[in-house]
Structures are given as structure tokens and as C-alpha cells.
Amino acid sequence: MAATFAGVSTAALAAESGMTNWQLGFQRSVTEVMDDITWFNSFTLIIITVITLFVLALLIVCMSRFSAKANPVPSRTSHNTMIEVAWTVVPILILVVIAIPSFRLLYKQLDIPEYDMTIKAIGYQWYWGYEYTDEGMGELYFDSLMVGDSSDPAADLAERQEVADARGVSIAEVPRLLAVDYDLVVPVDTTVRLQVTSEDVIHAFAMPSMGLKIDAIPGRLNETWFHAREEGVFYGQCSELCGKDHAFMPIAVRVVSKDQFQTWASAAQDDLDTANEQLMASIADAKKVAESGQNEEVSVAAK
Template identity: 40%
Template sequence: MANHTQLGFQDAASPIMEELVQFHDHALMVALAICSLVLYLLTHMLTEKLSSSTVDAQEIELVWTILPAIVLIMLALPSLQILYMMDEVNEPDLTLKAIGHQWYWTYEYTDFKDLTFDSYMIPTSDLPLGHFRLLEVDHRVIVPMNSPIRVIVTADDVLHSWAVPSLGVKTDAIPGRLNQTSFSASRPGVFYGQCSEICGANHSFMPIVVESAPLPNFENWSSLLSS
């Protein structure tokens, strides 16, 4: 959950998001080092009187060719590793289908015979005390903790996007097309997201709430809802 004056990411709740945060910090340090070097050279050029009769400097040219290549490799390798991790779906314990509508979500638990529900935002006038405005829904997505979850995302009318920052997932919902993503919640909790594709007048009013619970709690909830 984001806080006021927060500058960084939300607390990671999945292995993928932990990797994304680490890569962000790594890339930020590389960018900071490059900016510091450029600032130092600019300051040195402006404050020092330089004179050189050198016409050709192969050593310097070699250095400023090799160093950027090394920096790019340092950024590319972890980035590619995370991309492959995000695209990999290994025998999910649960498959969830999320269907975007104007302006609510429909969820289908495809491993169960009849477990489908719509999820609407709770209006501010009906919001219980202590709940979050424009983020709470009448039916949350419940998933078992520490279990690989596959999410199939599509839309019924216009483009939407199913995004939960704490879990490190964001997938476009396109009419007539099935996209998929996966995550594994590493701790219990309630994680908030929103549609991340402008989809009409009430785009801001179709939040996403994912609740991670221990497996026995999930089994009790699913049996009650499907009965």
C-alpha cells in the first residue's frame, strides 16, 4: 500500500517484485555513478585551464568505448533475467481469469466448477470506517499464499490493464485476446491495484484487491463461495 510522500516502490509481496526492486536500485546506482562522472568532468573543464597538443589518443578512445559496453552489459543481463522470470509459468496451483469491463472486473477460478463473481468498487458513501477510498471492492480476489498463481487476462469491451504493484504484475486486457501473467504471494496481506489503461469516464473507479491467505483459509472461502 502506497503512503503519502512515498518516493520508492510499495513493499514487495512476491519474488518477482523483489527482483524488480533490486534491479531498480542497481540501475539507479549505475545512473548516479555516470551522472557524478559527467558532473566532475564538466566542473573540471570549466574551472581548469586545459591545453593539449594531442591529436590522436587511442588509449582514451579504447577506454570510452569499453566502459559504456560494460555498463550496458551490467544493465542488460539482470534485466533479461527478470524478463524471463516474469514470462515463465511453472505448473500453477491455481488459475484465475480476470475479465475487464466498463467499469468492473469479473473473476473466474477455472479450477473450480462454479466459482465466478464480479468485483465492483465500493462507493465512498457506502465505505466502512477505516477502509480506503476508491480502492475497496465488494468482492476481493482470494489466493493461497506461497502458491504459483496463473492469471489469464482479457476484456469484454475496451482495453483495460490488470495491475497490482506489490505483486509485480501488470498485464493488458485486450478484447478477443488472452494474455497471461503469474505471481506467488510470499506473505499474507491485502494488496491493492487499479486498471492501468485509460478505458473511459470511470477508468479511475475499477480497483483491484488481491488478498493472500493461508491455504486452509482459502479452501474454506472457496468451498463457501462455490456451494
């Protein structure tokens, strides 16, 4: 995925969604589920590292102690009961130690808690459609397509710059192959039930920073959930090979304050474009206020 970030400011991406160029680890976690996934990854890495070092030590011991030079007369030992018991029992215990937190994590991902709102994500070749299904949201539905031109770098840059100008942001906030024309907007600190399906072939809705990955299957409605604790824009992609433009089917989730979401949701039922313009203006104003407060703190500290 790192290659898709070419031409995007590393600092800007890190500030927005925890992504950096040539990143090796996970994106910055913004949900409790992703916290657990990150912990489980580190936990299993420690176990794998210990096993690898242990096997390496055994190989070195065997090569030095049991070489032909050290043993001119080969041993005629056929078996060792204790060793055979150990290499059967120890792997079983290791697998049990790994399985317990693994099953707990799987249960946590699939067991949907009491939720505050429901959103339906529908996969198409090759874009996503979102439907807000709760009462009071009206018939709010829109499609979300990638911004830019994957085949022409110059046209891609021009299109993304146009979108950035319209939103009043820098082009770094419209990342190549990840930005979309209409973000999925959700409120912060809200448990969202996500229903996922497809209209054509199998897709997969994946949002790394939220620990989400679920198949979108025609004729079937799969469910998952997330609870974002930070505001910002977070990016994902379709993670199931679905045709020639599979690589150009990004997902963008914009997490905003609850007041901003309520204002956006009310306006979006009548005019989605106007609602998005108002939302971007509100976000820009909030950033200015936050930056002003930081500058005042720095000034006071300097004095």
C-alpha cells in the first residue's frame, strides 16, 4: 500500500490517518478493536521470535557438537522419549496460548455491541455506495468514487488539485488513489453498525486503522461495527480481487464531531454538495481555533 502514497506529504498523511511513506507497521489505531489487533500482532511476534532464536540455537549446537569431525564414530541412538514428548507437548501449549486471545479477538470483532447508528455499504465495480438507514436520516444515499486518474499522472494531479481547491485544503489532504469525491461521514465516539453487501461480485470493505475487514457478497448482508475515538479522515481499500479496477476502489471515512455530523446530516438530506461544503468550512474553522489556542499556549510558555 505504501506505493499509493507517492506524491503525498508524509507529515500530512501522518497527521490525518497515521500513514507514512514506506510504512512497515500498522496504521495508527483509532478503535478498541484495532488496539487489540495491534497488541495481538506484537504478542505473536514475540513468540515467533523466541521460537526462531531457539531453533537457530539448536541448529548451531547440532552443527558443532554432532559434526563428523566431533563424532568420528556416529551415534546409534534411535529415539529419545523425553525429547519426543517435549516436541509434542510444547507446540500444543504454544498454540493454546496463541488461541485464547485469538478467539477473544474474533468474538469481539463479530459480537456487535449496542449501537447508535447503522450504515449500509454496498460494493459495486468499482466504487462504494453508502446508505444511512436510521430514522431521521431520510433517504440519504450516495456513491463514493475515487478522485483522480490512475492512468495519467498529469490529469490525476490536476483533478486532485481541483478537488483540494474546492474543499479549501492542500493537495496533501487529497491523497493519490485514496481520496474519494464523497467521504463516508460518521460522528466521533459513536458505535456504528456497518452492514456490507454487493451488487455484482465479491468485494471486501477494509479499514486498517479501525480494524475492519469484511466481505461484501452479492445476495448476503454481512455485519460488523466500529467506534472511532478520534476525528480525522481514515483510508481503506477494497481487499478482495474484484476485477480490472480493483486497485482503484478506495474507502474514505471522515470522523467529525457530533455537532458537525448533526448539521451535516440535516443539510445532506436536501443537498449533499452544500452539506459537504459547510462541513469542510466547519472543520477548517475548528482547526483555526485549535491552532490559535496552541499558539497562545506557546506564547505564554515562552514568556
